[in-house]
Amino acid sequence: MKILVCIKQVPDMESKFKANAAGDWFDSSDLAWRMNEYDEYSVEQAIQLKGQVGDADLTVLCIGGEQVKETMKKALAMGCDRGVHILDEQSYQRDPFAIASLIASFARDKDFDVIFTGLQSQDRGSAQVGVMVAELLGLPALTTLVEFAYDNGTINGKRELEGGTRGKVSCKTPALVTCQLGLNTPRYPTLPNIMKAKKKELISIPASDLGASDSRSQSLKLAPPEKKGSGLILEGEPAEIADQLIRILKEKTTVLA
Amino acid sequence: MKLLLIAESREGKLLGSSSELTCFAKQMNADSVMLLVGNDNDLPAYNGTLYLADPAQAGEFNPAVHKQLVLEVVAKEQPDMIVLSHSSYGWDLAPRLAVALNAAQISEVVEVKQDGLLVPVCNAKLRRQVKPDTEICVVTLQAGAFTPSEELTGTPVVVKLTADGEGNILFQGYEAAEETGVDLSKAEVVVSAGRGIGKPENLEMIAALAKALKGEFGASRPVVDAEWAEHSRQVGTTGQTVSPKLYVACGISGAIQHLAGMKKSEFIVAINTDKDAPIGEVADVLAVVDLKQLVPILTEKLSA
Missing domain, CATH: 3.40.50.1220 (TPP-binding domain)
Structure with missing residues (x-):
């Protein structure tokens, strides 16, 4: 079985963000980077599938500049067999369709049986790329999965719907699935596996070699949301804040009555 | 400007988010038609043409078949924009439409601006103004971002659609949320x-x-x-x-x-x-x- 898992490197969402000089994306300096949280579940599920079927080859793919290799190494240390880095220093300028076209272009003649992606990235959050890859490759796509099971060429999954309801879906492989948070418990790479990962194959392909499609939309401007909240801000010593809060709750609510 | 609004139903019931689509159309100052795979006894409050397909035939969740239904209406109505909710149904179907139509997709719109649409970035810490470069585009709306201030009224003019094809995904029904210990x-x-x-x-x-x-x-x-x-x-x-x-x-x-x-x-x-x-x-x-x-x-x- 051939398995592909597509991951993205994103900034830590607890960071403070500001727009870059061109105003078309966030300023990438002074940010800590990590694996997109949704993709951690994809990587884990891909590794579990490999463990289940035994005879499988698991490739992790990531698009971006040199720095994304750090995140790819984590995926390799978790258990992916090889890495394909699509080198593209300006990948943030590509819209989801252009990103999907790069992945589809790479995957087209590789006969992957199962392709995993996250439901969405934490930074752009479009939830488009996975489904678009599937459509470009003519594969069925099961999205938003919180349960995944593979049995002899069939994927059975549960989609997470609003309000906690789940939709039961299945399809035949080859197929693509997009992973929702909570699908499994992503493992932490162990030290021996981190060492082993250094020896794993990690090839770079320039994005220009894959012939990406043009973006179909453009970012005009990036800015913090206009502050709508006129909430009161309390700062200072915890004990003083606690007194102020109790006073406010007595005044503005009936819960302490 | 003409919009094709894609309403949703779940377990035979129309979802309330259809009113958000109508509210968005109003803010865009655009004409619209609507499409729903749903029951004819539970129709949205909407004054306009509603293309209606029977879930018994089209499947309540069957993205490939629903995509074909949308493409059929697009061919007839030639909309400039297809609008869905940014929901488990909408974010699943929208990219399929965008690929089929060579259209830009803009996800999770929170606000309409003079020149483009606003979407959240990085957990809503930033907002990005986006403009489609294609003649037709697909957008999804953030839940609750376009809520009508009063209850909508209206009766749609129903045009029935016939679905065919099987799709490549089998939908096997719903599983209710776990019984909650705490309400x-x-x-x-x-x-x-x-x-x-x-x-x-x-x-x-x-x-x-x-x-x-x-x-x-x-x-x-x-x-x-x-x-x-x-x-x-x-x-x-x-x-x-x-x-x-x-x-x-x-x-x-x-x-x-x-x-x-x-x-x-x-x-x-x-x-x-x-x-x-x-x-x-x-x-x-x-x-x-x-x-x-x-x-x-x-x-x-x-x-x-």
Whole structure:
């Protein structure tokens, strides 16, 4: 079985963000980077599938500049067999369709049986790329999965719907699935596996070699949301804040009555 | 400007989000038609043409068949924009339409601007103004971003569609959410824990504060995913929606999905070390302090 898992490197969402000089994306300096949280579940599920079927080859793919290799190494240390880095220093300028076209272009003649992606990235959050890859490759796509099971060429999954309801879906492989948070418990790479990962194959392909499609939309401007909240801000010593809060709750609510 | 609005139904019932599509069309000052795979005895309040397909035939969830239905209506109506909710149905179908139509897709629109649409970036810490470069585009709307101020009225002119084809996914029905141990929606006070509590042991201080306020404790999604709290405690889009008299958000940055589940609370207190956290947008009071210091003191003073 051939398995592909597509991951993205994103900034830590607890960071403070500001727009870059061109105003078309966030300023990438002074940010800590990590694996997109949704993709951690994809990587884990891909590794579990490999463990289940035994005879499988698991490739992790990531698009971006040199720095994304750090995140790819984590995926390799978790258990992916090889890495394909699509080198593209300006990948943030590509819209989801252009990103999907790069992945589809790479995957087209590789006969992957199962392709995993996250439901969405934490930074752009479009939830488009996975489904678009599937459509470009003519594969069925099961999205938003919180349960995944593979049995002899069939994927059975549960989609997470609003309000906690789940939709039961299945399809035949080859197929693509997009992973929702909570699908499994992503493992932490162990030290021996981190060492082993250094020896794993990690090839770079320039994005220009894959012939990406043009973006179909453009970012005009990036800015913090206009502050709508006129909430009161309390700062200072915890004990003083606690007194102020109790006073406010007595005044503005009936819960302490 | 002409829009094709894609309404949704679940388990045979029309979803309320169809009114948000209509509200968006109004804000865009555009003509529209609507498409629904749903029952003819549960139609949206909508004055316009409604293309209706029978779920018994098209399947309530069958993206490939629904895509064909949309493409059929697109060929007839030549819309400039196809509009869906940014929901588990919408974000699944929209990219399929965008690829089929060579169209730009803009996800999770929160606001219409003169020149483009606003979408959130990085957990809503930033907003991006996006413009499609294609003649037809597909957009999804953030839940709750386009809520009509009054109840809509109207009766659609129904045009029936016939679905055929099988699709490449088999839908095998729904599984109800786990029986909830706690009904947070009935609590007058909800104190919720977010990732900012740091470790599972700290959930105890959140529960203690909830008790001191005679309420229940809740949790944000990351806390539930980490299995620090059970799913019945989860507040947000995929958990419970609450509107208590008092909501206290402890260490919750305020992801959109969480805000959607609690922003209608009567009074909101947020405790967060980050003054710029999005939770501040909905909070009546934002205490900028480490919750691990404040919460025990607050509980003690309330219990005194």
